[in-house]
Amino acid sequence: xxxxxxxxxxxxxxxxxxxxxxxxxxxxxxxxxxxxxxxxxxxxxxxxxxxxxxxxxxxxxxxxxxxxxxxxxxxxxxxxxxxxxxxxxxxxxxxxxxxxxxxxxxxxxxxxxxxxxxxxxxxxxxxxxxxxx
Amino acid sequence: xxxxxxxxxxxxxxxxxxxxxxxxxxxxxxxxxxxxxxxxxxxxxxxxxxxxxxxxxxxxxxxxxxxxxxxxxxxxxxxxxxxxxxxxxxxxxxxxxxxxxxxxxxxxxxxxxxxxxxxxxxxxxxxxxxxxxxxxxxxxxxxxxxxxxxxxxxxxxxxxxxxxxxxxxxxxxxxxxxxxxxxxxxxxxxxxxxxxxxxxxxxxxxxxxxxxxxxxxxxxxxxxxxxxxxxxxxxxxxxxxxxxxxxxxxxxxxxxxxxxxxxxxxxxxxxxxxxxxxxxxxxxxxxxxxxxxxxxxxxxxxxxxxxxxxxxxxxxxxxxxxxxxxxxxxxxxxxxxxxxxxxxxxxxxxxxxxxxxxxxxxxxxxxxxxxxxxxxxxxxxxxxxxxxxxxxxxxxxxxxxxxxxxxxxxxxxxxxxxxxxxxxxxxxxxxxxxxxxxxxxxxxxxxxxxxxxxxxxxxxxxxxxxxxxxxxxxxxxxxxxxxxxxxxxxxxxxxxxxxxxxxxxxxxxxxxxxxxxxxxxxxxxxxxxxxxxxxxxxxxxxxxxxxxxxxxx
Numbered sequence: 001x002x003x004x005x006x007x008x009x010x011x012x013x014x015x016x017x018x019x020x021x022x023x024x025x026x027x028x029x030x031x032x033x034x035x036x037x038x039x040x041x042x043x044x045x046x047x048x049x050x051x052x053x054x055x056x057x058x059x060x061x062x063x064x065x066x067x068x069x070x071x072x073x074x075x076x077x078x079x080x081x082x083x084x085x086x087x088x089x090x091x092x093x094x095x096x097x098x099x100x101x102x103x104x105x106x107x108x109x110x111x112x113x114x115x116x117x118x119x120x121x122x123x124x125x126x127x128x129x130x131x132x133x
Numbered sequence: 134x135x136x137x138x139x140x141x142x143x144x145x146x147x148x149x150x151x152x153x154x155x156x157x158x159x160x161x162x163x164x165x166x167x168x169x170x171x172x173x174x175x176x177x178x179x180x181x182x183x184x185x186x187x188x189x190x191x192x193x194x195x196x197x198x199x200x201x202x203x204x205x206x207x208x209x210x211x212x213x214x215x216x217x218x219x220x221x222x223x224x225x226x227x228x229x230x231x232x233x234x235x236x237x238x239x240x241x242x243x244x245x246x247x248x249x250x251x252x253x254x255x256x257x258x259x260x261x262x263x264x265x266x267x268x269x270x271x272x273x274x275x276x277x278x279x280x281x282x283x284x285x286x287x288x289x290x291x292x293x294x295x296x297x298x299x300x301x302x303x304x305x306x307x308x309x310x311x312x313x314x315x316x317x318x319x320x321x322x323x324x325x326x327x328x329x330x331x332x333x334x335x336x337x338x339x340x341x342x343x344x345x346x347x348x349x350x351x352x353x354x355x356x357x358x359x360x361x362x363x364x365x366x367x368x369x370x371x372x373x374x375x376x377x378x379x380x381x382x383x384x385x386x387x388x389x390x391x392x393x394x395x396x397x398x399x400x401x402x403x404x405x406x407x408x409x410x411x412x413x414x415x416x417x418x419x420x421x422x423x424x425x426x427x428x429x430x431x432x433x434x435x436x437x438x439x440x441x442x443x444x445x446x447x448x449x450x451x452x453x454x455x456x457x458x459x460x461x462x463x464x465x466x467x468x469x470x471x472x473x474x475x476x477x478x479x480x481x482x483x484x485x486x487x488x489x490x491x492x493x494x495x496x497x498x499x500x501x502x503x504x505x506x507x508x509x510x511x512x513x514x515x516x517x518x519x520x521x522x523x524x525x526x527x528x529x530x531x532x533x534x535x536x537x538x539x540x541x542x543x544x545x546x547x548x549x550x551x552x553x554x555x556x557x558x559x560x561x562x563x564x565x566x567x568x569x570x571x572x573x574x575x576x577x578x579x580x581x582x583x584x585x586x587x588x589x590x591x592x593x594x595x596x597x598x599x600x601x602x603x604x605x606x607x608x609x610x611x612x613x614x615x616x617x618x619x620x621x622x623x624x625x626x627x628x629x630x631x632x633x634x635x636x637x638x639x640x641x642x643x644x645x646x647x648x649x650x651x652x653x654x655x656x657x658x659x660x661x662x663x664x665x666x667x668x669x670x671x672x673x674x675x676x677x678x679x680x681x682x683x684x685x686x
Contacts, residue, residue: 008686013246013262015335018376018462018578024686025579038684039335040250042258064246065502065611069261095501095610113466113499114595116586 003033004124004132005055009046010039011074014064019091019113023059026117027124032057043070047077050086056130059120060107063092067102075106085129091115139181146191149203150174159207164526172526174207175199178533188433189538192528196436198429198541199529200487201452206525212490213515214239214291216458219502220264220615222278229283231505237512239321241291241492242279243267244301249336251297251670254619263616266502267293271623272665276304277311286314290321291366291456291490296338298325299347300669303657306359322363322412322456325351328389328561329368331680332570333375338670341562343677347652348393349400352407354653363412365393366456369431373416374462376578379427380544382416384551385570387435388561391552394443395560404443408450415488417479418460424479425531426540428455428486434545457483458492464499468594468602472496477514484518485531491515502609568685575685626663634662639672646676 008024010017017039024034035053037046050058058078062070071090078086090102091111099110108127111120164172175192178185190196193203202208215237217228229240244267247259253271254263263269270276280290285308294301302323306316327344330337337344348365355364369377369386377385390411397407415431417424435453439445459479464472473496480493493511495503503511519525531537558564565571584590591597642655659669 013250013258013336014266015330015333016374017335018374021575021686022376022579022582025575026582034686036684036686038682040258064262065265066246066261068613073261093499093501114592117582118586 002132003031004057004128005033005035005053006057006059006124007035007037007046007050007053007055008059008061009037009041009049010061011041011043011046011070012062012064012066013040014062014066015039016063016092017061019063020059020061023061023091023117023120027059027121030121032124043073043077046074047081047083050078050083051081055086056128056132057124058086058088060088060090061092062090062094065093067092067094068098071102071107072105078106087124087127087129089120089123139186142186142191142194143177146175146194146203149193153203153208157208159204160209164207166523166526172523174204175528176530176533189532195440195448195451196433197452198433199532201432201454201489205487205528206484206519207528210519210525211484211488212239212289213237213512213519214241214456214490214492215508215512216241216243216293216492217508219243219267219609220269220611221618222268222270222275223281225268226279226281226283228505232508232512233283233288235509235512236516239289239291239490240283242293244292244294245269246336248301248666249294249297251300251338251666251674253623253665253667254616255623256667259616261613261616263619264611269615269619270301270304270666271619272626272663273304273307273660274622274626274663276301276308280305280308284314285309285312286318288320292321293324295324295327295330295334295336296344297666297670298323299351299653299656300660300666302351302359302362303653303660306657307660316359317361319359320361322366323351324368324414325365326368326389328392328565329371329386331565331682332372332385333574334371337680337682339673339677340680341566343673344680345392345396345562346400349397349402350651350653352397352410353400353402354651355410356402356406362410364407364410366412366414367393368414370414370416370458372574373418373460375574376462376581377574378577379418379420379423380547381551381573381577383427383431383434383544384548384555385561385574386413386415387431387438387548388552388555388564390435391438391442392561394439398443404439404445405447405450408439408443408445409447411450413453413455415455415457415483416460417457417483419463419475419479421478421482422531422537423540423544424482425486426537427544428457428483428488429529429537429541430544430548431455432487433541434548454489456490456492457486457488459483459494461494461498464494464496465592465595466499468600469496469500471594472499473510473514476511477518480514481518481522481524484524485529487529502611504607504609506607566683568683571683571685623665626665630663635659635664635668638662639664639668642669643672643676646673
C-alpha cells in the first residue's frame with residue numbers, strides 16, 4: 001500500500017516553524033511521506049512543489065497574520081494548475097472570524113493552537129480527495 | 134574558601150553598596166514586610182560552606198550568581214518594557230506615547246516581517262505582511278514619524294531587528310540628530326543576533342560570515358560613537374519558543390555569545406571595550422523554580438567563560454545583563470484568561486532570577502495581536518509584582534534553597550556539556566550549518582507536544598479541565614489598506630528625494646562592503662539621503678548573497 005504524501009509548507013515571511021515541524025514529525029510517525037518546504041515560500045513555489053512532489057495533502061502554516069492574503073492566493077494557483085483533488089489544510093494563529101472566508105477559498109479546514117496531532121492525522125485520513133493505496 | 138575570604142568578599146560587597154548609596158538612595162529608607170518586620174538587603178548562610186563565595190557569592194560580584202547589581206531592586210526596579218508596534222509608524226507612535234504615559238519606562242519596537250528581512254513595503258514578497266506583526270519601516274521618513282515627539286535623549290529604546298540592525302540603528306541615530314540629540318546620549322538595544330535567526334527565528338538575510346562582519350562593525354562603531362548603546366541582545370528567547378529546553382536555551386545562547394566575542398576579538402577589538410555592551414534576552418517559561426535557577430546558572434556560566442576563556446577583566450564584561458519575556462508558546466487559545474496567571478508566574482520567576490528588564494505577554498496572543506486592554510493588564514502584572522508582592526525588597530531571595538541551588542548547578546553542568554559538544558563541532562556557526570542546533574530543538578519540541586497529548590504534562594484548559602468557553606473579547610486586526618498606503622508613501626519618497634545622492638551613497642556602500650572598512654558610516658550616509666531599507670539591503674545582497682537554510686526534518 002502506498003503512503004499518503006504530504007507537503008508541509010511555510011508561505012510568507014514568518015519564521016515560526018515549530019508547529020509545522022511538530023506536525024510533520026507526527027504525520028511521518030503516522031506513516032505518511034512528508035516533504036517540508038522550509039521557510040519563506042511564495043505561493044507559486046508551494047504550488048509548484050505540490051505538483052512536482054505529487055502530494056495528496058498540503059498543510060499550510062502561517063503565524064504572521066498574512067493568511068488572509070496567502071491562503072486564497074495559493075488556492076487560486078492550485079485551481080489554475082488543476083490540483084483540485086489535493087486536500088489543503090491550514091494552521092497557525094488564525095482568528096476564528098477569518099476561517100469562513102478561508103474555507104470559501106477552498107481551505108478544507110483550519111487547525112489552531114492546542115490541536116492534537118492525532119486529530120490532524122485522523123482528519124487527513126478521513127478527508128483525502130484522492131484514493132491513496 | 135576560608136572564612137577570611139568570605140569576610141573579605143562581604144566587606145567588598147558592603148563597600149560597593151555604600152558607594153551606590155552615596156550616589157543615589159534606595160527606593161525606601163527602610164524596607165519592611167506587610168507585618169512591619171524589617172527586611173535586610175541581603176541574607177547569607179549562617180555558616181558559609183567552602184565553595185560559597187566562589188559559586189554563589191555576593192550580588193554585583195563575580196560570578197554574579199546572586200545578581201549583577203550590589204543592591205538589585207532595592208535601588209531601582211527592572212525596566213518594564215512592552216514589545217509593541219503595529220501597522221504604520223504613526224499608529225505605533227500613538228501606542229508608544231500611550232505606554233509612556235501609563236508609566237512604562239522604556240520602548241520596545243516590533244517591526245513587521247518585510248522590515249526584518251530587509252524588504253521595502255512595496256516588494257512582491259511583502260504582500261499581505263505589511264504592518265502585520267509590527268511596524269513597517271522602509272525609510273528614514275517612517276522612522277521620523279515613529280519617534281515623533283518622543284525625546285530620544287530621555288527614553289531607552291529596544292529594537293527587535295537582526296539582519297538589517299545596522300540600517301535601523303543608523304535611522305535611529307539620524308532621527309536623533311534631527312532632534313538635536315547626539316549619538317553618545319542614545320540609550321537602547323538592537324537585537325542584532327543573527328545566529329539564533331538561523332537556528333530558531335528565521336529572519337536572516339545574508340550568510341553567516343558577512344553577517345558576523347556587519348555585527349563586529351556595529352560593535353566597533355558603537356564603542357566609539359554610541360557608547361551607551363547595547364550593540365547586541367544575544368537571545369535565548371526564540372530558541373526556547375522554537376521548543377528547546379531550559380538547558381538548551383542557556384547552552385545555545387551562550388554558545389552564540391561566544392561566537393560573537395570570538396569574531397570581535399578576531400576583528401581586532403578589545404574584549405573589555407565591547408564586552409560591557411553585550412546584553413542577553415531570555416524566556417520565562419512555566420516551570421517556576423527551574424526558570425529562577427536558569428537565570429542564576431546563565432549568569433555564573435557566562436561570567437566564567439568571559440573571564441577564563443576570553444580573559445575579560447572588566448567586571449561589566451563578565452556580567453550578563455538580560456531582558457526577559459514571558460513565554461508566548463505557553464499561552465493557550467483555550468480559556469485565554471488563564472494566560473494572565475501564567476504570565477504572572479513567569480514574570481515573577483524572571484524577577485526572582487534578577488532580570489534587568491521585562492516584557493509580559495498579553496492574554497490574547499495565541500489568538501491575535503494584543504489589544505490595548507490586554508497589554509494594559511500585562512503591564513499591570515509587572516507593577517503588582519514590583520510594588521505589592523515584596524519580592525523586590527531583598528536580593529536574590531531564593532538563594533540557599535537546597536532545590537534552587539541544586540538546580541542551578543545542574544543547569545550549569547548540562548549547559549556546559551552542550552557547549553563542549555558545540556566547541557568540538559567548531560563553534561555555533563558550524564553547529565548551525567550542520568543542523569545540529571535545529572535538530573536538538575526540534576526533538577525537544579516534539580517530545581513536549583507528545584507529553585501534552587499523552588497527558589503526561591498538564592496544560593490547564595487544553596488537556597485537563599476543558600470547557601467549551603469561547604473567546605469573546607475584542608480582537609485587534611490590521612487593516613489590509615496599510616500595505617497600499619505604505620507603497621504610496623514610498624513612491625512619493627522615491628520621486629521627491631535627491632536620487633543622485635542616493636545612488637552615489639549606495640555605490641559607496643557597495644565599495645565598502647566589498648572591502649574591509651567599517652560599514653556603519655556608509656549606511657548612515659545612505660539613510661540620511663532617504664535611501665530605503667530595501668535599497669540598502671539589496672546593495673549588500675549584491676555583494677554578500679543570501680543565506681540558504683538547510684531543511685532539517
